[in-house]
Amino acid sequence: MSTNMKAVQTQEELLAHLQTKNISVLFFTAEWAEACNQVETMLVVLAEKYSKIEFLKLDADQFEEVVEGYEIEAVPTVLFVRGKEVIDRVEGVEPQKLTSLADSILLSSVSGSSSIFGTAEEARVSSASISQENKAALTKRIESLVAQQPVMVFIKGSPNQPRCGFSKRLVETLKRLNVSFGYFDILSDEDVRQELKVYSNWPTYPQLYSSGELVGGIDIVEEMINSDEFLDVIPETAKALSN
Structure with missing residues (x-):
């Protein structure tokens, strides 16, 4: 066709x-x-x-x-x-x-469009738009999420179906190193997606947390692997036994 x-x-x-x-x-x-x-x-x-x-x-x-x-x-x-x-x-x-x-x-002429190099879509929820009461509850939720497993990754999609190349690289890296981890799909919750950037002071995804503390994104993880530092920050409970 x-x-x-x-x-x-x-x-x-x-x-x-x-x-x-x-x-x-x-x-x-x-x-x-x-x-x-x-x-x-x-x-x-x-x-x-x-x-x-x-x-x-x-x-x-x-x-x-x-x-x-x-x-x-x-x-x-x-x-x-x-x-x-x-x-x-x-x-x-x-x-x-x-x-x-x-x-x-x-089918029709379209008027009024946004620049590709402009800000994010208006529909996206920014941290500033969340009320103080809701922000406090959201912060508590994030604190719970980052500590949900010894190692937590916040990615786009799921480990079986990642939706960005960086998330895919991080998942593949952890699997290769036999590191067990929990995950959260940040595309599933816009509030968490935006507020976690503020909470961690880290503007991009994916993000990896160990024992509730931010380690960094895929570039940081790869740098730490190259310098033999990465596994030192991973809890023993997250290190799978190799055959």
């Missing part, structure tokens, strides 16, 4: 497409994320329906600068853009939302 879904190979190629100021659809995917296959199937159908619209497929692991600029939190993510400007987005597998946005955006 022919389709105008195009796999973009270079950033220069992407910029050439976006210079036109036309509405297009950007599909951020990754080979390791099974959920992307379902979204791609839906997009192929939409690409046939809206044959005059460009559908561009990007491997998130190969376009790190673009991923950062567009604030892509996980794959699959679909962006509806006019030129370089974001109109709306769909994160994860949401067939009804994807179809609804496609029909409303691609």
